[in-house]
Amino acid sequence: MGTIQHLAATLGDRNCLTAADDIAPYAVDWRGTYRGIPRAVLRPGSVEEVQAAVRACAAEGLAIVPAGGRTGLCGGAVVAENGPPAVVLSLERLNRIRDVDARDFSLVAEAGCVIQTVQQAAAAVDRLFPLSWGAQGSAMVGGALSTNAGGIRTLRWGNARDLVLGLEVVLPDGRVLNDLRRVRKDNSGYALRHLFLGGEGTLGVITAAALRLVPALKRVETAFVAVPSPDAALALFSRMMASGAEVIAFEIMIRRCLEIVELMGNGLRSPLPIDSPWVVMVEIAASHPAVPLREMLEDTLAAAMEAGDVTDATLADNEAQRATFWRIREDWPECHRRHGPAIGADTSVPVSAVPEFCARVAAAFAQGWPEGEFIALGHAGDGNIHISLNAPAGMSREDWRERARDAEAAVNAIAVDLGGSFSAEHGIGQSKRHAMATHKDAVALDLMRAVKAAIDPGGVMNPGKMLP
Ligand SMILES: Cc1cc2nc3c(=O)[nH]c(=O)nc-3n(C[C@H](O)[C@H](O)[C@H](O)COP(=O)(O)OP(=O)(O)OC[C@H]3O[C@@H](n4cnc5c(N)ncnc54)[C@H](O)[C@@H]3O)c2cc1C
Numbered sequence: 001m002g003t004i005q006h007l008a009a010t011l012g013d014r015n016c017l018t019a020a021d022d023i024a025p026y027a028v029d030w031r032g033t034y035r036g037i038p039r040a041v042l043r044p045g046s047v048e049e050v051q052a053a054v055r056a057c058a059a060e061g062l063a064i065v066p067a068g069g070r071t072g073l074c075g076g077a078v079v080a081e082n083g084p085p086a087v088v089l090s091l092e093r094l095n096r097i098r099d100v101d102a103r104d105f106s107l108v109a110e111a112g113c114v115i116q117t118v119q120q121a122a123a124a125v126d127r128l129f130p131l132s133w134g135a136q137g138s139a140m141v142g143g144a145l146s147t148n149a150g151g152i153r154t155l156r157w158g159n160a161r162d163l164v165l166g167l168e169v170v171l172p173d174g175r176v177l178n179d180l181r182r183v184r185k186d187n188s189g190y191a192l193r194h195l196f197l198g199g200e201g202t203l204g205v206i207t208a209a210a211l212r213l214v215p216a217l218k219r220v221e222t223a224f225v226a227v228p229s230p231d232a233a234l235a236l237f238s239r240m241m242a243s244g245a246e247v248i249a250f251e252i253m254i255r256r257c258l259e260i261v262e263l264m265g266n267g268l269r270s271p272l273p274i275d276s277p278w279v280v281m282v283e284i285a286a287s288h289p290a291v292p293l294r295e296m297l298e299d300t301l302a303a304a305m306e307a308g309d310v311t312d313a314t315l316a317d318n319e320a321q322r323a324t325f326w327r328i329r330e331d332w333p334e335c336h337r338r339h340g341p342a343i344g345a346d347t348s349v350p351v352s353a354v355p356e357f358c359a360r361v362a363a364a365f366a367q368g369w370p371e372g373e374f375i376a377l378g379h380a381g382d383g384n385i386h387i388s389l390n391a392p393a394g395m396s397r398e399d400w401r402e403r404a405r406d407a408e409a410a411v412n413a414i415a416v417d418l419g420g421s422f423s424a425e426h427g428i429g430q431s432k433r434h435a436m437a438t439h440k441d442a443v444a445l446d447l448m449r450a451v452k453a454a455i456d457p458g459g460v461m462n463p464g465k466m467l468p
Contacts, residue, residue, distance in 0.1 A: 003060040004040050007087075010052050015043040015093070026067060026088045029075045031337065034430055036079030038065065038088040045093040047168070047176060047207045054205060055174035057087060058460045064089050064172075065462050066201035068143025069114065071135035073346070074429025076200045077143070080464025091142045094207060097121045105213045106165055106182040111142030111206050118211065127213035130157040130248075134330035142206045148198035150425030152249040152283075152329070155381035157214065159425065160197065166210035167193040172203075172456040182210045195451060200427050201462040203455045215287035217248075221297045222283045222322045226276030226312035230355035233280050233380055235309040236300075237351070243300045245284035245293055250381030251329055252354075253279050257336075257377050261328050264335035268328055271314050271321075280380070281329055332377060341397040342375070342388040343404045345411040346432075349420035351383045360414045361387050369404050384424040387411045412439060428466040437468035 008016035017023050018040045026041045028034065039062065044050045057064050063086035067077040079086045095112035102125040109118050115129075115136040122129040131144060133151030143149075145167070149160045157163065166181040179193050196203055227233045233252050240247045255277050258270040272279065286293055297315065304310040316322035336342065349357045358376050365374045373390035389407045391400035412422035412435050422435045436445070448467060452459075 003056055003062055007040065007042060007053060007056055010056070011042060011044055011049055015045065017041040017043070023088070026070070026090065027078065029073075029078045030071050031073060034075030034078045034081070036081050036083070036086075038079045039085050041088045041090055043090050043093050047094075047170065050089070050091075050094070050170045050205055050207055051174045051176065053087075053089060054170050054172065054460075058172055058174065058458055061458070061460070062087055063460050063463050064201075064205070066091065066142065066146070066205050068092075068111065068140035068146070069135065069138040070143075071139045072143060072147055072429060073426045074147075074431040076147070076427060076429030076462070076465050078430075080430060083464040086463070089205060091140060091205070091207070094142075095140075098208065100125055101182070102127055102213075104182055105215075106210055107213055108180065108182070108208060108210045109141050110208045111140060113141045115139050115141065115144055122213050123216065126216045128216050129163070129211060129213055131160055131163055134333060141209055141211075145197050145206055145209055146200050147427040148425070150379065150382070150384060152251060152379060154379060154384070154425075155250060156246060156248045161194065163212045164193060164197055164209055165212055167196060167206060168208040169193075169196050169204040169206050172458060172460050176207075177204070180208060180210050195455070198427065200429060200466050202452060202466050203461055205461075217285040218287055218289040219291055219293045220248075220283060220285045220322070221245075221293045222281065222316040222325050223297055223301060224271045224314050224316075224325050225280045225282060225301065225310055226272055227278050227280050227310055228276070228308070229278060230358045230380075232309040233278060234352065234355055235307070236280060236282070236304045237381060239300050239304055239309075240282055240284065243284075243296050245291075245296045245300075246286060247282065247381065248285045249281065249283035251281040251378065252380035252385070253281075253329070253332075253377040254375060255279070256373065256375055257332060258328070260339050261332060261335045264338045265328070265331055268324075268331060268335075270328065271325060272312055276311055281325060336375075336388065339390070340393070341391040341395065341400040343400070343407045345387045345408050345415075345422075346384070346424050346426045347387065347411055347415035347420055347422060348382070348384040348424035349415050349418045351381065353418040353420070354380055354383060354385060357385060357414060357418055357420070361411050364410045364414065365389055365407065368410065369407060372404060372407070379425075383420065409435070409438070430465060433466065433468045436466070440468075
């Protein structure tokens, strides 16, 4: 019996997909940039089935590409085009919340739980799972942890990594690393889970995680704010952080983003006139209803306006309005994708360097690609700015990729020069391996290769990803 038949016998035909139509959605990434046909798509329904699948694949030298919600933006969950024969191992059926403990402020979720489901499970016991971003309705726990996802609340609660207390992982040899404890303190040697967090499926398959919860938010205030420049945005950020309120999101957008959202967003409208060069979305929150958040926000914005750092602002008056504000930010990737070809980057710099970063990138683009359109938007409160260079109207994706192929490298170089990173929150996958080769410290790369060789000597886990 061949390996695929053996896997079909173990998992059942419905969970070992081989028909072209069935595997098609797993053969392309969210952006439609990376394509790779797997020999089969495996959908194990238990940790034991994951073990059996991994053992069978490893025995035959069949590579394993773990997949969650397949919203990753670096091609990590798609079989590498020129790589060895591989299966996609989808965790979608491992989707149980195993345990919620409000007193421990923790929850144990399987890898295939959608992030929004985890948020809902936390809310049901008056707690908050703070990880949040536009794809949270599709992204899954295993994918979020494997990419160390960030999102809009990193400035307050950190990345995915900071919200993990324990992990369960099936290793490439089929053993289970059971580190699913929920304790806050454990100094019993190397913190091995951190190898798998952000590991992009190159070291093992995450099957479950113990996640940290925080108190539920009882009040939230959100403002859409016009600012004259990134410098002014930074001044507002300092004011907000010193206002006594918990700042849980601080996003920046160049004006053109609002125009594109209005063009492509199926009726979405900017809550402010689109006449300011930059806008900021700020959200503050409290876990007690008596905190006078509205006053804090109004006072801070008024002071910033007096100082010339804010030119206009509107506050959400109710939950529906707040949701509309956020749709503008969260629908941006989809609107941008529909708008046309673009070269993108996922860079971070120290928060204080955001204005200089934006100015230097805009100048580099104006010089190298004057026909392109400079776009900057992102999580200004943690220094993660997503830069894009939009193609001129009518240019094909292929032609723009050829013409502007050095643009991303230019952005990465500026970020690194300012003490930042060429990969802030999306990971490396296939799309940033070349940048790894250029920017990653040589000693760090040596250690990463040594770790890979120690845990996955056969190289079965997600080949062609992350390591250059
Ligand atoms: C509209 C949109 C907005 C986004 N905004 C943000 C944002 O603000 N911040 C942010 O950080 N990201 C963002 N992303 C990127 C993406 O949502 C995240 O990277 C997310 O964490 C991926 O989760 P996923 O379940 O879709 O993973 P997938 O895409 O399925 O997989 C991602 C990587 O993890 C590996 N993997 C998946 N599951 C496992 C597992 N169980 N064990 C081991 N490896 C595994 C895969 O092999 C792959 O390398 C956005 C994406 C979209 C489409």
